[in-house]
Amino acid sequence: MSVxxxxxxxxxxxxxxxxxxxxxxxxxxxxxxxxxxxQDPGQNPFSEDKTDKGIYVTRISPGGPADVxxxxxxxxxxxxxxxxxxxxxxDQARKRLTKKKEDVVRLLVTRKSLEEAVKQSMGKKxxxxxx
Amino acid sequence: MDTESTYSGYSYYSGRSRGSHRHGERSRDRHxxxxxxxxxxxxxxxxxxxxxxxxxxxSVRGEQVQDDNWGETTTAVTGTSEHSLSQEDIVRITKDLExxxxxxxxxxxxxxxxxxxxxxxxxxxxxxxxxxxxxxxEKLQSCGTACEGLFIxxxxxxxILLLAVWALFFRPPRAGLPxxxxxxxxxxxxxxxxxxxxxxxxxxxxxxxxxxxxxGIVQYAVSLVDALLFIHYLAIVLLxxxxxxxxxxxxxxxxxxxETRHYNLGQLSIQRAALAILEHYYxxxxxxxxxxxxxxxxxxxxxxxxxxxxxxxxEFPAASAEVFKAKLKAYxxxxxxxxxxxxxxxxxxxxxxxxxxxxxxxxxxxxxYEEAEHERRVRKRKARLVVAVEEAFTHIKRMQEEEQKKAPxxxxxxxxxxxAIFPSMxxxxxxxxxxxxxxxxxxxxxxxxxxxxxxxxxxxxxxFLESYLTPGPTLQYSRDHxxxxxxxxxxxxxxxxxxxxxxxxxxxxxDFSLVVTAKKIPYIQMSEEYIDPKxxxxxxxxxxxxxx
Numbered sequence: 071m072s073v074x075x076x077x078x079x080x081x082x083x084x085x086x087x088x089x090x091x092x093x094x095x096x097x098x099x100x101x102x103x104x105x106x107x108x109q110d111p112g113q114n115p116f117s118e119d120k121t122d123k124g125i126y127v128t129r130i131s132p133g134g135p136a137d138v139x140x141x142x143x144x145x146x147x148x149x150x151x152x153x154x155x156x157x158x159x160x161d162q163a164r165k166r167l168t169k170k171k172e173d174v175v176r177l178l179v180t181r182k183s184l185e186e187a188v189k190q191s192m193g194k195k196x197x198x199x200x201x
Numbered sequence: 202m203d204t205e206s207t208y209s210g211y212s213y214y215s216g217r218s219r220g221s222h223r224h225g226e227r228s229r230d231r232h233x234x235x236x237x238x239x240x241x242x243x244x245x246x247x248x249x250x251x252x253x254x255x256x257x258x259x260s261v262r263g264e265q266v267q268d269d270n271w272g273e274t275t276t277a278v279t280g281t282s283e284h285s286l287s288q289e290d291i292v293r294i295t296k297d298l299e300x301x302x303x304x305x306x307x308x309x310x311x312x313x314x315x316x317x318x319x320x321x322x323x324x325x326x327x328x329x330x331x332x333x334x335x336x337x338x339e340k341l342q343s344c345g346t347a348c349e350g351l352f353i354x355x356x357x358x359x360x361i362l363l364l365a366v367w368a369l370f371f372r373p374p375r376a377g378l379p380x381x382x383x384x385x386x387x388x389x390x391x392x393x394x395x396x397x398x399x400x401x402x403x404x405x406x407x408x409x410x411x412x413x414x415x416x417g418i419v420q421y422a423v424s425l426v427d428a429l430l431f432i433h434y435l436a437i438v439l440l441x442x443x444x445x446x447x448x449x450x451x452x453x454x455x456x457x458x459x460e461t462r463h464y465n466l467g468q469l470s471i472q473r474a475a476l477a478i479l480e481h482y483y484x485x486x487x488x489x490x491x492x493x494x495x496x497x498x499x500x501x502x503x504x505x506x507x508x509x510x511x512x513x514x515x516e517f518p519a520a521s522a523e524v525f526k527a528k529l530k531a532y533x534x535x536x537x538x539x540x541x542x543x544x545x546x547x548x549x550x551x552x553x554x555x556x557x558x559x560x561x562x563x564x565x566x567x568x569x570y571e572e573a574e575h576e577r578r579v580r581k582r583k584a585r586l587v588v589a590v591e592e593a594f595t596h597i598k599r600m601q602e603e604e605q606k607k608a609p610x611x612x613x614x615x616x617x618x619x620x621a622i623f624p625s626m627x628x629x630x631x632x633x634x635x636x637x638x639x640x641x642x643x644x645x646x647x648x649x650x651x652x653x654x655x656x657x658x659x660x661x662x663x664x665f666l667e668s669y670l671t672p673g674p675t676l677q678y679s680r681d682h683x684x685x686x687x688x689x690x691x692x693x694x695x696x697x698x699x700x701x702x703x704x705x706x707x708x709x710x711x712d713f714s715l716v717v718t719a720k721k722i723p724y725i726q727m728s729e730e731y732i733d734p735k736x737x738x739x740x741x742x743x744x745x746x747x748x749x
Contacts, residue, residue, distance in 0.1 A: 098748075098749065099749045101748070101749065102746050102747060102748040102749070103746070103747055103748075103749060104744060104745070104746045104747075105744075108743070109742070109743055109744050109745065110742035110743060110744050112742075113742075113744040114744065128746050129746070129748070131748075160745060160747065164747045164749060167749040168749050
């Protein structure tokens with residue numbers, strides 16, 4: 071999952087659909103994000119590559135919509151409803167996730183265990199996606 | 202030939218003249234022949250340790266162990282020292298002569314030589330000036346103004362030379378070193394040669410031919426004094442300045458408890474380096490306390506006593522376990538002198554030691570709990586002591602001037618005040634000293650003296666206690682507690698050779714020895730890097746977490 075600027079990013083992703091929960095007048099998803107283009111990537115505990123400025127899931131409230139949908143802590147969010155999240159600032163990411171008009175967010179997330187699972191199931195014929 | 206070099210510390214003579222003189226080879230042979238006797242008398246004093254079996258063993262066996270490690274080239278005892286005497290000290294010396302006749306005769310002899318050389322040096326210019334007037338006054342040209350000006354110059358230069366020699370050489374000697382101080386001997390020889398050559402020239406060219414040009418003679422005398430001043434400059438550089446720049450870093454370790462210190466020394470001979478190290482030793486190392494070593498010795502004895510004997514190889518005869526253990530002990534502690542027993546024990550002992558190591562050993566457990574218990578006890582006693590002393594100090598108050606006139610009643614001087622408050626803290630202090638095994642370092646008299654001293658100088662109870670809570674350097678304790686003033690320098694290289702990288706030598710006294718290792722301070726290549734003050738700029742790097 072290394073990010074080379076200018077090169078296309080290839081990753082094994084999982085589609086996760088989260089239905090927002092209404093709490094009072096807010097729609098919440100039940101997780102916290104960290105990272106972003108304007109943040110310090112070295113302090114990210116979940117990233118493999120410490121120069122990766124992507125958006126990561128840092129906390130999941132247990133029993134919340136994200137937890138129910140299968141989101142896991144440490145996941146990197148690649149797309150939200152079709153919008154790319156690999157090159158956004160922290161605030162932009164937050165806005166994309168918390169649009170009041172959308173009830174459902176469809177995320178594409180990636181994690182290390184996905185790649186390994188695919189590799190194991192396909193055997194050695196599966197091409198390595200690591201660049 | 203295995204000999205040790207000794208230097209004795211009992212030298213309190215206050216006179217020292219310039220360039221105390223050694224005869225070179227002749228006196229060295231004489232010194233060597235006397236070394237055997239003086240070594241025997243010195244080894245008698247060295248081998249009467251104050252009842253410490255651990256050290257007693259090693260001091261008796263010391264020479265054999267040193268045979269293995271220190272080789273054949275350990276240095277000879279000369280016990281010479283360079284001192285000179287001023288008149289009043291000669292009286293004192295005659296009293297001390299009864300103590301060590303052999304050594305002091307030599308010292309006295311060399312001291313008188315040094316005095317003679319000094320007198321020769323100082324009187325020579327005056328003799329050069331006066332002799333023409335005595336021997337051929339009629340033929341002599343009268344001394345004009347330039348010549349008389351030179352008289353003043355000679356007088357003042359001689360005065361300066363006298364003051365300089367007094368400053369550099371007339372100092373109380375610090376110690377007696379085993380070998381001659383090479384630079385001093387060289388300087389003395391140089392001065393002697395110089396003066397002799399001037400006399401020769403004077404004798405041949407001036408006295409014989411009865412030269413009338415008195416101004417020339419005066420200028421000759423002035424040139425002599427100038428040259429003597431330059432030799433004095435050389436003496437300063439060689440004796441004092443050369444060793445100031447640090448060149449070696451020495452690591453000094455005490456053999457009994459492993460206390461280690463590091464010092465930086467310049468280019469010195471081994472004996473002078475040893476002297477410098479000993480002076481630091483008395484200030485820096487905490488005082489040697491043999492009572493603290495007894496715990497590890499008893500543990501070592503227990504290890505040996507608790508070993509089980511296993512018959513590992515077949516040919517071990519049916520001897521008793523004690524004989525075997527005695528052989529093992531002999532193997533471990535003795536030098537391999539008797540090969541037969543050693544060979545037998547060697548193969549057996551390896552099996553034994555391995556077996557003992559595998560055996561379930563609880564001594565580490567005992568050590569841990571014993572030390573924890575001791576720590577607790579010390580802390581408890583210390584708390585009691587601190588409280589007792591603080592309370593005692595509150596009873597004493599310094600009396601002001603006005604009060605003195607009003608109430609001339611129960612007024613005490615510091616000594617009486619100390620004696621008054623001492624009983625309330627005496628018991629707590631004694632118990633604390635017993636627990637930390639320091640009771641032999643402090644007598645009641647010394648404690649009371651220290652208390653009076655602290656009261657006089659307005660010290661707090663904490664300041665009073667500081668000298669009892671931590672073991673201080675040896676200098677802090679009373680003079681008769683300094684068990685070691687006689688030190689032996691043991692070295693593979695000659696003690697007058699300079700320190701080198703990796704040189705190791707030993708300074709042995711009665712109870713323990715100091716192991717000294719020298720390392721060269723490396724050549725430091727320093728480079729510079731310029732930082733523009735405007736280049737200090739910073740950015741804020743955040744890692745925020747937002748919940749959605």
